[in-house]
Amino acid sequence: xxxxxxxxxxxxxxxxxxxxxxxxxxxxxxxxxxxxxxxxxxxxxxxxxxxxxxxxxxxxxxxxxxxxxxxxxxxxxxxxxxxxxxxxxxxxxxxxxxxxxxxxxxxxxxxxxxxxxxxxxxxxxxxxxxxxxxxxxxxxxxxxxxxxxxxxxxxxxxxxxxxxxxxxxxxxxxxxxxxxxxxxxxxxxxxxxxxxxxxxxxxxxxxxxxxxxxxxxxxxxxxxxxxxxxxxxxxxxxxxxxxxxxxxxxxxxxxxxxxxxxxxxxxxxxxxxxxxxxxxxxxxxxxxxxxxxxxxxxxxxxxxxxxxxxxxxxxxxxxxxxxxxxxxxxxxxxxxxxxxxxxxxxxxxxxxxxxxxxxxxxxxxxxxxxxxxxxxxxxxxxxxxxxxxxxxxxxxxxxxxxxxxxxxxxxxxxxxxxxxxxxxxxxxxxxxxxxxxxxxxxxxxxxxxxxxxxxxxxxxxxxxxxxxxxxxxxxxxxxxxxxxxxxxxxxxxxxxxxxxxxxxxxxxxxxxxxxxxxxxxxxxxxxxxxxxxxxxxxxxxxxxxxxxxxxxxxxxxxxxxxxxxxxxxxxxxxxxxxxxxxxxxxxxxxxxxxxxxxxxxxxxxxxxxxxxxxxxxxxx
Ligand SMILES: Cc1ncc(C[n+]2csc(CCOP(=O)(O)OP(=O)(O)O)c2C)c(N)n1
Ligand SMILES: [Mg+2]
Numbered sequence: 001x002x003x004x005x006x007x008x009x010x011x012x013x014x015x016x017x018x019x020x021x022x023x024x025x026x027x028x029x030x031x032x033x034x035x036x037x038x039x040x041x042x043x044x045x046x047x048x049x050x051x052x053x054x055x056x057x058x059x060x061x062x063x064x065x066x067x068x069x070x071x072x073x074x075x076x077x078x079x080x081x082x083x084x085x086x087x088x089x090x091x092x093x094x095x096x097x098x099x100x101x102x103x104x105x106x107x108x109x110x111x112x113x114x115x116x117x118x119x120x121x122x123x124x125x126x127x128x129x130x131x132x133x134x135x136x137x138x139x140x141x142x143x144x145x146x147x148x149x150x151x152x153x154x155x156x157x158x159x160x161x162x163x164x165x166x167x168x169x170x171x172x173x174x175x176x177x178x179x180x181x182x183x184x185x186x187x188x189x190x191x192x193x194x195x196x197x198x199x200x201x202x203x204x205x206x207x208x209x210x211x212x213x214x215x216x217x218x219x220x221x222x223x224x225x226x227x228x229x230x231x232x233x234x235x236x237x238x239x240x241x242x243x244x245x246x247x248x249x250x251x252x253x254x255x256x257x258x259x260x261x262x263x264x265x266x267x268x269x270x271x272x273x274x275x276x277x278x279x280x281x282x283x284x285x286x287x288x289x290x291x292x293x294x295x296x297x298x299x300x301x302x303x304x305x306x307x308x309x310x311x312x313x314x315x316x317x318x319x320x321x322x323x324x325x326x327x328x329x330x331x332x333x334x335x336x337x338x339x340x341x342x343x344x345x346x347x348x349x350x351x352x353x354x355x356x357x358x359x360x361x362x363x364x365x366x367x368x369x370x371x372x373x374x375x376x377x378x379x380x381x382x383x384x385x386x387x388x389x390x391x392x393x394x395x396x397x398x399x400x401x402x403x404x405x406x407x408x409x410x411x412x413x414x415x416x417x418x419x420x421x422x423x424x425x426x427x428x429x430x431x432x433x434x435x436x437x438x439x440x441x442x443x444x445x446x447x448x449x450x451x452x453x454x455x456x457x458x459x460x461x462x463x464x465x466x467x468x469x470x471x472x473x474x475x476x477x478x479x480x481x482x483x484x485x486x487x488x489x490x491x492x493x494x495x496x497x498x499x500x501x502x503x504x505x506x507x508x509x510x511x512x513x514x515x516x517x518x519x520x521x522x523x524x525x526x527x528x529x530x531x532x533x534x535x536x537x538x539x540x541x542x543x544x545x546x547x548x549x550x551x552x553x554x555x556x557x558x559x560x561x562x563x564x565x566x567x568x569x570x571x572x573x574x575x576x577x578x579x580x581x582x583x584x585x586x587x588x589x590x591x592x593x594x595x596x597x598x599x600x601x602x603x604x605x606x607x608x609x610x611x612x613x614x615x616x617x618x619x620x
Contacts, residue, residue, distance in 0.1 A: 004201035009164050009191070010046035012202050013120075014054050016171055018061035019207055022087045022179055024214040025249075029087040031179065031212060032118060033080070034063040034457075036073035040095025041134060042122025046196020047093045062091075065486065068478040070094045072450035074106020074186075076479070077117040079447075079454025081110070082437060083412070086184060086247050087214060090454070091118040096193065097135025101147050105444065108154040111185030113270070113441035114243065114310075114333075116178040119155070119188045121148050126162045126192040133193075148190040156185035162192060164200035171206075179212040181247065181348070182333040216248070216348035217332060219355050227345050228359045230328050234303035235368040237263050238294075240286055240315065243270030244308015244331060246433045248349035254307070255279055257357045261365060262372035263305070264379075266294035268315045269421065269440035271308065273430035281372075283379045287315040288589040289422040292385070293378035295586040301325045308349045310336045314440065318590035320615040330356075341620040386427050389583060395553055396580030400495060401427055403554055404465060407561040411463035411491075412437055412455055416447035418469040419502035419582075420495065426583045434459070445469075446476030449492060453479050456488050463491065463565055470496040470519070473537060477544065483570045484545035491564040492546065492572045496537055497579075510593045510609075511602025541572035550574045588612045 007015065020031040039048045051064045067073035070092070077090035094100050100121035110117040124136055124146050132138050139145035152158045157177040159170045174187045219227070231237065245254055251274050258265045258281035265275050266286035275282040284291035286298060295317070298304070304325040309315060316322065327342035330352040337344035345352050366372075390402025401423055404413065413428065415421055416439040430436040437455060439447045452466035468477075473494055483490050504517035516528060523530030542548045547569050551557035557575060564571035593609040594602050 003204040005204060005207070006199055006201050008046065008050065008197050008199050009161065009167055010050035010196040011053065012167060012200070012206065013047065013171070013191075014050040014062050015207050017091060018054070019209045020175055021209065021211045022214050023211045024087060024216070028211060029084065031088060031175065032062065032091050033088050034065055035091040035093055036065045036067045036076060037093035038067060038070055038073070038095065038099055040097075040099055040122070042096030042099065042193045043093050043120070043191070043196065044095070046122070046191065046193060047120060049197070065482070067482050069476065070099050070102035071106045071446065072476055072479045074103050074110065074117055074119065075444070075447045075450035076454035076457070078106065078110045078113065078115045078439070079414070079437070079451030080458045081115045081117060081454075082113070083434065083455045083458035085249060086116055086181070088458070089116045089118060089178065091120055093120040094122065096122040096124060096133075097147060101150055104150050104154055107151055107186035107188065109439065109442035109444050109447065111154050111156055113439060114184055114247075116184045117186050118174065118178060119151065119186060121151065121188065121190050122196070123148050123160060123190040123192040125194045127194055129194075146190070148188070151186070151188045151190070154186055155188040156183055157187045158190070159188070160190040160192070161195055164195065164198055168206050175210075175212055179214055181214060216351050217346065218351045219345045219347040223345050224355055224359060226343050227328055227356060230303060230326065230343050231356065231360050232363065232365055236301050236371045237303040237305055237367050238297050238301035238325070239263050239265040240268065240304055240306045240309050241265055241271035241274040242268045242307060242309025244349045245271050245274040246308075248308060248332070250307075250348075250350035250353055251275070251433055253350050253353040253357070255281075257353045260357065260361060262367040262369065264297055264372070264375035266290070266298065268309050268312070269425055269438050272425060272428070272438070273433040273436040276431045277429040280376060283375055284382055285425040287321060288317050288585055288587050289314060289425040290586055291382045291426055292586050293375070293382040295321065296378055297375055299323050303328060306330065306342070307353070308332070311339045312441070313590060317587035319617050320588050320612070323615070385583070386429070389427055389581065392580060393554065394578050394580055395551070395557065395575060396582065397423055397495065397497075397577050398427055398580070398582055399554055400493070400557065400575055400577060403557045404467070404493060404561065405429055407558065407565065408435075408463065408465050411435065411465050412459065413465045413467060414438070414448055414452045414455060415467040416440070416451065417443045417445040417472055417502075418500070419505070420467055420469060422502075422585075423582060424467070434462070445472040448472055449477060449483075449490070450479040452490050452492070453483050453488060456483075456490055464489075466490050466492045468492060468494055469501075470494070470498065470537060471500050477540065480541060480544040480546050480570060480572070488570070489568060490570045491561070492541070492570070493561075494537055494541065494572055494574050496574065496576045498532060506591065509605060510591055511597060511599055511605035513599070513601065538572070538574040541574070545570070547571040548574060588615070590616070
């Protein structure tokens with residue numbers, strides 16, 4: 001007879017999660033390092049009770065953290081997972097109804113960025129004894145529907161535990177997806193509020209310490225042979241390094257392969273830092289937010305070797321950038337490897353680079369030396385551009401980034417939306433992959449502070465610099481209070497330019513007249529073009545418990561950042577930027593323009609649009 005333990009579903013869940021580990025390359029990590037949560041009637045008596053009972057409260061096996069907003073706590077889990085190289089993450093427990101639907105945006109962000117997060121929303125009574133309960137959707141077509149069904153399309157695994165007996169299989173399925181490099185993303189276990197509190201006799205083996213091996217799949221020999229043939233035929237290859245290089249811990253192999261074979265390396269947002277910025281083969285950011293160096297090479301390359309990239313429209317300049325190239329894609333996910341009619345190498349980035357290196361190395365293959373030298377020249381010219389943008393005397397956004405880049409060596413910079421991701425992608429000098437954390441899969445306003453909290457929890461030894469625009473700040477600044485509560489120190493650089501600089505410029509370029517992109521009072525003509533709003537973001541940050549410093553020029557910014565770094569407390573450095581020179585796009589981005597309009601600006605924008613669209617290669 002097997003030994004059993006009588007626990008509620010929620011108690012069993014908490015005990016199970018605390019005993020899950022990952023292992024890769026012989027190193028073990030806690031899979032679920034803690035649980036963020038906001039309680040309501042849908043989880044307080046189940047998961048809440050279980051978290052409270054598990055230990056003395058301070059060194060619980062599954063530490064609990066109180067957040068301010070359910071969307072934010074999923075961002076925190078995603079930031080944690082990314083900084084941990086996807087080997088460790090956090091769980092998030094919510095009540096039913098709005099607490100659960102608040103997590104939908106965070107789940108989409110995690111899934112799109114291929115980051116593991118575990119979501120535990122409460123759900124309606126499985127017995128339906130008291131229906132309709134508070135916050136119940138009540139779909140007249142089906143009593144089986146609940147708002148948690150919104151989490152299905154944004155989750156890579158979704159299950160509802162309607163009976164205690166279903167829990168073990170649901171948990172095993174959830175852990176498998178969280179730890180599978182090809183399938184990972186948001187994982188949702190919806191937990192009906194009555195089932196959470198129901199007791200069951202669990203077999204002891206459910207609670208055994210379990211280690212999930214994170215695989216490094218090796219390339220299939222025939223696929224490797226095809227890839228090698230393609231490489232041998234190439235004289236102008238270009239590597240596009242994506243997040244998979246980082247998550248596969250393949251940066252050293254990439255540097256070796258590129259250096260040995262003279263292959264220039266361009267980087268996506270998720271891949272930035274894969275090579276140190278001053279590596280002889282590094283040509284910087286690629287795509288719509290790319291450098292002139294990388295984008296010029298991309299247009300001329302005969303072979304694009306995508307490594308761990310999902311080829312977003314920013315990377316491909318909406319499929320206009322790679323004019324002549326064939327594609328060889330190395331990706332652990334067959335779905336991404338197959339993009340652009342590529343020759344595919346479905347494998348771990350490190351294993352694939354090692355295999356490719358030994359296969360072509362023995363044959364002495366190298367890129368055309370003229371191509372390698374040209375790449376180095378273009379890259380050097382771009383470094384001079386960066387110096388020019390960083391060297392201004394006024395507080396333009398590039399100057400802010402330049403000062404921060406000096407101070408932030410060894411730290412991590414975090415950003416997600418607005419005009420900063422583009423400037424960061426082109427200008428930021430990253431020396432190692434852990435230093436650059438721009439969430440650009442979902443580019444979600446509000447990710448910055450919440451995500452930064454997760455980064456700092458995952459890497460307490462690193463200084464964490466959160467860059468946040470005024471628009472993003474106003475959307476989601478409340479996790480400053482959570483950072484203060486936990487004594488987790490962030491340096492938050494709040495860049496105020498009175499609204500949406502990014503969308504303002506985009507709006508103008510598509511003939512939409514900057515409508516709704518500046519923070520202004522409604523003016524006498526009935527438009528939002530009146531006086532500046534009397535909103536004091538520095539005072540707002542102070543009210544949440546942060547120390548606040550204000551910078552007015554490059555010198556005071558440098559001093560404020562130095563003070564923030566020296567302080568043990570979360571500090572907001574408030575900066576009002578002035579408009580000034582910023583790097584322009586070298587490559588296009590497809591944002592459709594009105595085909596007919598009474599406005600001359602819009603008609604001119606449409607003409608430019610149709611011209612640019614001719615270069616698009618949309619179907620492969
Ligand atoms: C949640 C969310 N809503 C809307 C957008 C569209 N959007 C992208 S950038 C942006 C403005 C960001 O403003 P701010 O943070 O001040 O940055 P700035 O553009 O001024 O640099 C908007 C509205 C988004 N990315 N995320
Ligand atoms: Mg702004």
